[in-house]
Amino acid sequence: MNNMRAKAVLQNYLFILPAVLIFSIFYIYPFYKVFTLSLCQWDGIAQFDFAKTFIGFRNFIELFQDKIWWGAMMQAGYITLIALTFQNALALMLALACDRDIKGGNIYRVIFYLPPVLSEVVVGLVWKWIYDGNYGLLNYWLTSAGLSSLVTDWLSNPKTALTCVAIIHCWKGFGWGFIIFLAGLQTIPRQLYEAAKVDGASGWQMFKNVTMPLMVPVFILVSILTVLGTMQVFVLILSMTNGGPGYHTEVPVTRILESMVGSSRFGYACSQGVMFGAALLAISFVQIKLSKYMKQA
C-alpha cells in the first residue's frame, strides 16, 4: 500500500517534469550563470572553462565609469518618463471616454489595441519611412504646410532622434494601458456613481473621490509594468535608429548586445545585465513602497 502511494506521488511529478526541465535549462541555469560570468573576463569563443579569468568586481568598476552605458540608462529613462506621463495620461483619458456608454466604444477599443499587437520591427520600419529626411511623409507635410523651417532628418538629428523614438514607443504602447485602465474602470460598481450624482457631485468630483481611489491598484500596476517594459525597449530602437546618431538613442539592452556580439566581452555584458536587472528591481520596489505610502495618505 505504502509502495503504491509512493509510486503515485512519483507519477505526479511526471506531470510537471517537462515544464521544470525546460525551465531549469533555459531560465534558471542562465539566470545563475549571469551572476558568475559577471565576475569573469571571457571572450565567449574559447569553449574551455579555464579560458575564463576570474577578475572579481573589475567589470562593475569599469561599468561605473562607462559613460556610454550611463548615457544609455539615461536615454531609456527619458523614454520611460515620456511613457509614464504622456502615454499613460492618454490611455487613461481614452479609457474614461470609452467607459461612458458611448456609441461605437467597442470599435475604438479594437482600433486602439491594433498597434500593440503589431511587431516592433514592422512599427519601427513604417515610422522610419515616415520620418525619413529626404522622402518622408512628415517632412513633405511640413513643407506643404509652409513650415519648411522645421524640416529635419528626424532620426539622424541628435536633437530629435530620441524624442521621435519615444513618441513611437508611446504610439505602440498606449492601447495596452488603455485596455488595462478600461478593465479596471469597468469593475467599479455603477451604483457608486449614481449615489454620488444624487449627492450632487460634479464630474470632476466623481473622478477625484470615486474613480481615483478605486483605481489606485491599477495605476500602480500599469506604472510598474510601463517602467519594466519601457526600460527594456530594444527592437524598436534597432529597427528605427540602431542606437544612432552616435550614441544618442542607445539603451541598456543594445549596449549589452554590443558588448556580447560586437566586442566579444561576455563577462562585461553579464555585469551590465546584472546591474540593469538590479536597477529595475530597485525601481519597482520603490514604486511599490511609494504606492503603499500613498494609499495610507
Add this chain to the structure above:
Amino acid sequence: MKEGAKYKMERFLKDSVIHILLIMVSITCLFPLLWMVGSSLKTQQTIFSDMSLFPRNPMWGNFYSAWTKGGFNMYFINSLFYTITVVSGIVIISSLAAFAFSRLKFPGKNIFFYMFLAAMMIPLPGSFVPLYVLMTKLHLVNTRIGYILCMINVGLPLSIYLLKTFFDKMPVELEDAARMDGCSRLGIWWNVALPLARPAIAVVVIFNSLNVWNEYKLATLIFSTKSLMPLQRGLMIFQGTHITEYPLLMAGMTITALPIIVVYLLMQRHIVKGITASAIVG
C-alpha cells in the same frame, strides 16, 4: 421640461467632443498602417513623388516580387512552423503542469509553482548572454529545435499560471466520476480537464501565437542561416540589403503584419482577456 432639453444638449455636446478626440486618435493608429499598404502598391519611381494614400495604378505585382525575390515565402513558412510547434508545445507542457499544480498532490508543489510565478516578476535582461553560451555548448545554436525550446520556455510561466487558475475554478465532480470509471490521471487530463478548459486554452494559444510571430531578439541570437529565420528577422535582413527598394520592403512588411491583424480582428475578445490576465500576474 426645459431643464431636460438643456441636459440633453449638454450631453450631446460632451459626447461630440469625446467622439472627435476618439476619432482623431483612431486615425493616428490606422494611418501608418494604411500608408504602409498604400506604399507597397507604388512603383520604385512613384514612391518618392506620389504622396497619395493609395496610388491610381496599384502594383499588386510588388507582393509577388517580395514573396519570391525577397524570400518572404521562406520566412513566412518558417514563422508558421515555429508558431505552430511552439504553441502546441506550450499548450501540452503547461496544461500538464497546471493540472498537476491544481489537482494532484506531491511534496514541494508550492515551491515549484512559485518558482514559475517569480520568473514572471524578476527581470534579468542580461540572461540571454549565458543562454547563448549554453545553446552553443548544447549545439542548439542555429537550429530550429533550439529556437523552439527557447520560445516554449518563454511562454511557459504565464500559460501555467492562466491554466492553473482556470483548473482551480473547475468543478471536481466530473473528474471524480471519470476516476470512478477507472480513468487514469493522464486520462482525466486528456479526456476531462483539457476539453473543459477550452476557453482558457484559447487565450493561451492566441496570446502565445502573437508572441512567437512577433519575436525578434532570440531569433537574432540563435539564427545565422537565412533559410531558418522567421519573418521578423527576415524583414530586417531584407531592409538591410534592399534599403532603397521601398515598395518591396513595404510589401514584405504588409505580408508580415497581415496575418497578425486578421487573427487579432477575429480573436480580439480572447486577446483582451489574455492581456488583462497577464498584467494582473505581473
